[in-house]
Amino acid sequence: MKFLDLARVHIRSGSGGNGAVSFRREKFVEFGGPDGGDGGKGGDVVAEAVEGLNTLIDFRYQQHFFARNGQGGMGKGRTGASGDDIVLKVPVGTEILEDDQETVVADLTQAGQRVVLAQGGNGGWGNLRFKTSTNQAPRRANPGQPGVERTLWLRLKLIADAGLLGLPNAGKSTFLAATSNARPKIADYPFTTLHPGLGIVGIDGAEFVVADIPGLIEGAHEGRGLGDRFLGHVERCAVLLHLVDGTSDDPARDWRTIVRELVEYGGALADKPRVTVLNKVDALEPEARAEAREALAAACGGPVLEMSGVSGEGVPAVLRALRARIEAARAPQETEPEPWRP
Template structure:
């Protein structure tokens, strides 16, 4: 089964907790705090792998979690960083945030990587909080929670040229004739149930990748037949090779077939209608093909038409050489640039019903506070006062007794009089 569109959940590792410890050494009076920092949580990383052709591995397992960081220890020892979790995906995978639809990355090169969930920072040990006025702090930070999200993986195959056409036009036979690919071939429609790639060798040191895309039928852009599932793979191709059945036994007149397929491409993505296209007039070894070829040339004078027979090999060499020549003139394959994320703010307050939610970069630091420790809580409250959180809450409409949410923690708003 060919899987090219899936949704998975990724969770980066939490940072390790900071340590509360004090030096107890002979001949070291007033040793002071010696709690080490926690280690960073592991990232979740997607890596493009040219050896993969489908997203099938993510069909059976959809939840992935990286290792958390180690906790800090006494004697100022830092915890171990969590191991990154590397998930391998096929080249050509587009990664989106499932909640917003934002494009995170387009992995078009073998070995290309992107971090889709960042590991949490390690909490600071009590040695980091020592000051001239508080020389023996008895609190440390918790590890920062790692990022978590649902992401969509959409595979758009990277091929230089793509074979399009109605079912049974001979696309699979043509691909098997010009490359080492062995797609399923039979004398009934929808033989090809998944895209198939083949490397076509033109001459020494020159080759290109050709894709056999499942047959399109009328209404494919709205879900008819099988072609709608694979239209996304046409987006990457730089050149379309339209394969037409020219025989008198064809299921549809060649001119009508040409119009149907091109209309479906345009309705799916208007840009595809402008994509360079040549015609492979196939099955020229069968009766009625010469008459149909003559009508085709009279009606489609703006297109290059190559009479071929995928079964016998007739005209294929000329077609392949022309494809190779056109590819040299065409721009690189289409890629999907990551969308610009909005600038991160340090601290902001937004209202959700009766709850006031505190967000921003500094709010992530607040998640690391040990709110059960009175000394840590007092330090956090002083930090929030310096940041002007109380003022921001009042501006957002918070009144004494209102519920304040920071991450998963909820508090009651108790402003100073």
């Protein structure tokens, strides 16, 4: 199945049915009176988050979704049938945006969550509704309300507890493959990862979800490389795991490159908790290893862990650090009880 995280759809709700103008025609009933029924309501367009989906590929082959119109009213006071709703099933974590791709209409973060994107038009009143003591034979009825037509964007943001960051070939996919059952593509050339992936990682009896995104390069916010379009998949993460290649000529410069791209991306992504890890330490001599760690610690101004995704050295310590940050972020905020008032 191909991965698609952005799709444009055109939707239109159903129009309401017209009210009917009708009069009773029964044998031996001299003054039958009006009996026109109301029109039926038009169908709604609804979006629903469902489990088992992790891509928007279905919306590449169908972009137009039109709900059915309501049926017109009929004689003998019969109301027209309402139009059927149409439901857009999207993955959990889908954002629905206006056509400007900035205004958020809805954010579906839980399975079963539903939102009405276009309300169907109400049906018109039949002439039975207009009967009064002074107008006992009305010959008017209301038309049904038109449906709503709009263009929307669907943007998928994966739901994960931790997100992987780093330059191309920093070892993100190797780490994910070594700690989970995920099988991302691994090779010795840049941009091996072309789309985000998820893996379930376990440590000390606890499990959490890790998201791997394609590597960033300098100028990604300007569209260089694969750009920063995939950073949205780590916006929901509680903690970011920043992997720095220890075999690089300047690990501190690599760290600053990624942080700069996070700042240019905007939002609260740059302020999220980060765990900085010097990766591929198995390929370094002890002196070069210590020197790279000191330079990286001076650049980030905090602790730096060491790890090798190939040999497994330091991986448990990194997972425990991630677990601690996740539990701290996901813990419910304790609120002080309100004082008693008579």
